Amino acid sequence: MAAGSLGVANMILYPLINLATVREIAMSKLRVGLLFGGRSGEHEVSINSAKAIAKALSSETNATKYQLIPIYIRKDGCWQAPEIAQAVLESGKPLSTESDDSVGLWQFPPSVNEVDVWFPILHGPNGEDGTLQGLLTLMQVPYVGSGVLGSAVGMDKIAMKTAFKQAGLPQVPYMTLTRAQIWSNSCVFPKLGDEIEQTLGYPCFVKPANLGSSVGIAKARTRSELETALDAAASYDRRIIVEAGVSAREVECAVLGNDNPKASIVGEITFNSDFYDYETKYTDGRAQLLIPAPIPPQIAAQIQEMSLSAFAAVDAAGLARVDFFYVEKTGEVLINEINTLPGFTAFSMYPQLWEASGIQFPQLVDQLIQLALERCQ
The missing domain is CATH 3.40.50.20 (Rossmann fold)
Structure with a gap:
């Protein structure tokens, strides 16, 4: 290279x-x-x-x-x-x-x-x-992989969403909170719940800002579930994000490269659980990968373009997997998150997407090492 x-x-x-x-x-x-x-x-x-x-x-x-x-x-x-x-x-x-x-x-x-x-x-x-x-x-x-900046922004969901917004990438509505707000006195918390309900509605997803692989994430459908989810998320992180739920298909794209990255074909994740939580992600048989994703070609092309934009927005390098929501009813594509160090087993989505795109696992490992050297020249 x-x-x-x-x-x-x-x-x-x-x-x-x-x-x-x-x-x-x-x-x-x-x-x-x-x-x-x-x-x-x-x-x-x-x-x-x-x-x-x-x-x-x-x-x-x-x-x-x-x-x-x-x-x-x-x-x-x-x-x-x-x-x-x-x-x-x-x-x-x-x-x-x-x-x-x-x-x-x-x-x-x-x-x-x-x-x-x-x-x-x-x-x-x-x-x-x-x-x-x-x-x-x-x-x-x-x-x-990514340097300090790309890794930190890609890991922090609040910073990541701020970067995506600046890049003009569409996202689901969301709110950012702090542990201090959630664990404040009883007079403040009901107002916080009211604001979330009025702004985002139900269902909504509560997430710690800095944990990976769906750790600490909960889906809330009622005020009681919301309060429990917020309290749990605050125990993991001092910064929390709450996202509006959306009825959509979950699709992913892999990115490989440095200053001139390329995007893989698009894959889709299907699962039987309520949402793609940690247990679903890492329990055999709970989720299925569809590669390529059965979506219209123009939607796949849009996702690939948005993946490259997201990669640049957080200053990623080497590798990343970018996750999206595809709202089939409206044709809308919303970016969910970027993962700058995705799972890398032979059965993980990232290497499987590249295998389907023509790069076998050993070749992929070789290219990533060469990209690391390239960044230092």
């Missing part, structure tokens, strides 16, 4: 590395630090994604180009050496935080110094929200 030029903002997020170093890396096997696990509720999902990526790196074509260095982060935040990380990959199970062979919280395994490029695949808080990206940026080593 051709190396893209960097603007001032990108130079801040991705410090330049010595070009001689880049050339030296290109002439030998690239040491890929596969970083997984982490301190979030999606720890197990991260392990599954890492297993799939590790398998792709061992494919015949990639094995001649890359050397895998797995690094595992326990649920308590302690980084584990490749030997332990490999054992976690093989077992598919989290490591106990009571293990005595861990280094301290702020001590990294020596293997960290050998990494040429990082492939972080930590989902949720402390992984895809810009915190880890900030650390990797300080290491001055290329890494797959």
